[in-house]
Amino acid sequence: MKGWHASEGNRSMLRKRRGLGFAAIAVTAAIGAVVYCFGDIPGGRLNPTPSPIPSAAAAEYPGQPLVALAGNGPWLNTTERTPQALRGKVVLVNFWTYSCINSLRPLPYIRDWAAKYKDDGLIVIGVHTPEFAFEKDGDKVRRAVAELGVTWPVKLDSDYATWRLFGNDGWPGFYFIDAKGQVRHHRLGEGDYAASERLLQQLLAEAKAAPINEKLTGDIGKGIEAAPDWDQLRSPETYVGYRQADRLAAPQRLKRDAPLTYSLPSSVPANQWGLGGAWTVGAESARADAASAKIRYRFEARDLHMVLGARGDGTPARFRVTLDGLPPGTDHGVDTDANGMGTVTKDRLYQLVRQSAAVRARTFEIEFLDPGARAYVFTFG
Known part of the structure; x- marks a missing residue:
């Protein structure tokens, strides 16, 4: 799909969203999404407040x-x-x-x-x-x-x-x-x-x-x-905060702005995710409230990234990632080691997985060993 260009209709998918490459827009369109506009969502989207990101103005760009x-x-x-x-x-x-x-x-x-x-x-x-x-x-x-x-x-x-x-x-x-x-x-x-x-x-x-x-x-x-592997990219950007959260694995439901202990689903289907342990889910992000809080995601892409936020007091928050229940080994990203260990020190994007061989569907899990870190969004490449 390299070289695919956005028509005006396709561009509407970008409004109020993080930017995508043209090929990634096509991937998103192909995967699709089911939107639910009510409080607790079994695998759909929870959108109780409008996005703070303005949509395009009437003009494509200014005359001056x-x-x-x-x-x-x-x-x-x-x-x-x-x-x-x-x-x-x-x-x-x-x-x-x-x-x-x-x-x-x-x-x-x-x-x-x-x-x-x-x-x-x-x-x-x-x-x-x-x-x-x-x-x-x-x-x-x-x-x-x-x-x-x-x-x-x-x-x-x-x-x-x-x-x-x-x-x-x-x-x-x-x-x-x-x-x-x-x-x-x-x-x-x-x-x-x-x-x-x-x-x-x-x-x-x-x-x-x-x-x-x-x-x-x-x-x-x-x-x-590095450029993404568009040919193998089959997982879409996925938000964790309730304002834009979607693809939550059944039977999970998010509780807004309040602590809750979640139980991971027994299985996570493709391009869905779930929480385990103590979390407070806010509009933009979910905060790990205790050690051993987890997120699990079934994805298919060469790279898996997450935007993570540091603890409020600025001290490092350790985490461990696994692929299919095992340390990533040579499939670790630049922000993890072969054992899957990493540390959240700043509010930024972290590359957690880069598959080194043939890309295949994997079950990703991140476990926060210290409380206080925040998870915002999954992105892939």
């Missing part, structure tokens, strides 16, 4: 995008970028958020383009628009920007002001602005990097009135930033 970038901030890696400072430049605007795997996997390409085309007049601007509350913390974003090697200007858009002005639909969103200050193209989702780079070369060549002859960037993603 350089003006839309000005105003509310603050900025990282630069002082505020004024429209005057951007005039005559080719600008690539990237809407992203630091805990989203779909926002992380394009970073190697953006790093390369920012360096390769700097002298040709390219300016990259990141607009960090959060999904989860912890992503609104400027200090956490600043640390993530430094750790991820994001050296270009980043505007903090915690109130969604710039998101709304652009009519953005999801993460990652890309806007290609020419030297005359007009949006020439808008792309949603990861992938199609060669096409994006060719467009940048075209816009830069127009601005300089001279050809751009740089070699296109190849497949350079490593570790957690």
Whole structure:
């Protein structure tokens, strides 16, 4: 499904959701979801409050995008970028958020383009628009920007002001602005990097009135930033907090904003999950209230990630993961060892599994050995 492009109808699946690659949108559409709009859900979705993420504005993007970038901030890696400072430049605007795997996997390409085309007049601007509350913390974003090697200007858009002005639909969103200050193209989702780079070369060549002859960037993603295995990706993004929770294995029901001891289902069907032990499930995340709290998920993908939150007092929270009841061995992710051990130290995305051989359906389980950590969402690659 590589190269699949989102039509306007397909783009609606992105609204109020974390961004997906184009192939992943197709996977989600193929798997489908059953939506339930009532209090306790046996395997459906619990959605008692509207999402805080605004849907797209009436316009696809603003007529004056350089003006839309000005105003509310603050900025990282630069002082505020004024429209005057951007005039005559080719600008690539990237809407992203630091805990989203779909926002992380394009970073190697953006790093390369920012360096390769700097002298040709390219300016990259990141607009960090959060999904989860912890992503609104400027200090956490600043640390993530430094750790991820994001050296270009980043505007903090915690109130969604710039998101709304652009009519953005999801993460990652890309806007290609020419030297005359007009949006020439808008792309949603990861992938199609060669096409994006060719467009940048075209816009830069127009601005300089001279050809751009740089070699296109190849497949350079490593570790957690490596491209997903779309052909083997058969599990969809799955939220744990009750606002968007779905695919909960029967007969489990979530209790909102109150502690409860859950019993794991005897079996978990494909792309479903369940809780075991003491948890408090909130709108965005579920908090492990005691040691040995567990989550089990039956998935099929090369990579399994989770967005996890640290304990309130900042002390590390240990966890252990298993695959089909055994330590992952060579199938461990960058944030676990061969024995499945890992530690939650920050609010961020953790890669827990990377299958090293042929991808097959597995039963994943994470057990928190210390209370206080939070689980937000499963994502796959």
